[in-house]
Amino acid sequence: MVPITKNTLPKIITGFAICALLALGGGGARADSNIAGKKVIFVPISMGITLTEAWVRGMKQHAAIYGYTVDVRDAHFNTGAMSELLAKAISDKPDVLVVHNPTVQLLARQIKQAESEGIKVLQINLQSNQPSTAFVGANWERIGREIAEDIVKECGTGSGKSGEVAIIPGQLTAADSVIMNEAAFKVFAAHPEIKVVSNQASDWEPEKARQITATVIQQHPNLCAIFGHWDVHTMGAGKAVKDAHLEDKVIVYATGGGDDKTCQAVEDKILDRVWSYDADGQGRDAGTVIDILLQGGVAADHSMLKIESPMKIIKTGPTYSPNLCFKL
């Protein structure tokens, strides 16, 4: 038998108090924890990248505890296939549908359709224009704003630098790129010394990002910073900076899921500062939200439940540790 100590006593009292309150509360909604056998379908933009692999790992860990299933329908970066996979997923009538939106508009109509058919839709990391039951993911507005503010600090008035910035989005219509660009340009608007000299999408490909950067650096040898919207493609941009021997002059910013490759890139000076939304933690958040949704939990006013991912800033210096990154 476990002895009651000074530490455990308050916990026991709190426990009794909660039970009493629940008993008195009476008629409120009751959670049904017996969710074994329920069905969850996840339609990612693509598996085979650590981001989505980490999410699936997190979701499946939760599914194993409760005995529900997580079925992954991989769209392999093919947006046409994604709409078809989602249509099929809706017709399979899962209890929860997890959607990873490639653009703000592409799946909006289908998300609405799924919700109207009683399927709870959890959007993960990239949000559509269409709200649904829940969203788990990064706050892109915050990332865009914070990186832009850091760029202003490093390249703006008083820094002695040119103020020239190149932005490399994944796709101009991708949810994260749209929101980050909006937030960053809002910050830059108040700082006319910052000049965005290039804003060209890389289609998420490192080689395209490298080619764009190599060209832009030639035209703007005093470039101060590069803001890449995904760490993987931004590594190509960082490689171009390094090939031009400008790694001590140009600061390369990126965002990403924060796996061990990101830490390696920071150590190799390919990337300088990465705002990581910790894909591993997001996987756990997604699993928890799915547990709650399957047990009948929804926002009191049926608005969208939002779980914002905490940020980790990975950069060289005293705050750096390889433990900031996760390994699959």
Place this chain on the structure above:
Amino acid sequence: MSAGMLALKAGRARRRGSLLEYIVIAVIVALVLSFSIFIPGFATLGNLRVIASNSAALVILSCGMGMVIISRGLDLSLVATMVAGATVFALSSDSGIAWPLALGLALLAVGVIGFINGWLIAYVEISAMLATLASAMVVTGFFRYVVLGGEYLLLLPKTNPAVIFFSGDIVPGLSAPVALMIVSFVLTAILLRTTTFGRITYAMGDNFQAARLTGLPVRTTTLMIYVYAAVMALLAGLVTAASSGTVDFRTVTNGTLLFEVILVVVLGGIPLRGGRGGMRNIFVGAALIAVLRNGMTLVDLTTQTQDVLKGLVLIIAIATDNYFNPRDTETDTVGDL
């Protein structure tokens, strides 16, 4: 039709064939002049170096594709082979195998792909377009799922021998990728112009049945052409992987590289029905794409707008090609593209 008239017709066709090349050269000159005047930073030595290094992989691939198209073939598996070859090299060298052996393994892998392509076309007699389209799918699927375990991306460490080699200069001012591009270009030109293999390639493109009936070894030549294209793809793969630090399968599934390679060959003036053209045409086509791409990046056009413009250029080029090289009883055959 008399022999004199036939010769006259052939001469006219040759002149017409080269007209597209002159149009493209005129367009390049116009683009270079206007970009130099209106785009700051375009007419600099540094930018010329960037244009050359950004075009290295494209030109190397075009050498392979050019040879295939001259023989009246088409290789849609070129980019898949490129990524597959780079994957084999990266995985082998990262697992501690010495780089010459890793390169040998990669050569073997792409050689097998090229051989199968050639065999399907020459012996099974499947059309080149369908055979290579199918092999591209098989190669991509096999390497992604069996070799990489479902991964899309393979990040190369900075210690990878390809990364080290291609990051350096062969001689000051001449980077390794650009040097390899020049070597591939010259080698292909020599093969096409001075060897029996090259003459048979032209003969096959000009009139495949006639070449076959004359007793030329069209089947073994087809095998060699596709193996050569696959080797060029491996070289391009090594250049791309080393310069970006990644082997990226999305180059096959989503990228526009294959489209650009065909664009280079066709724009340069090598007709899709083969038999004509040479490395000069590849140079002209690559120059147009490289200048266009560089200028569009410098003026900060979005990637989508760039794709639209490149697509329009291809349509105009193919329409122009069709106008100047009309199909007739000499060139139009069953199974023609």
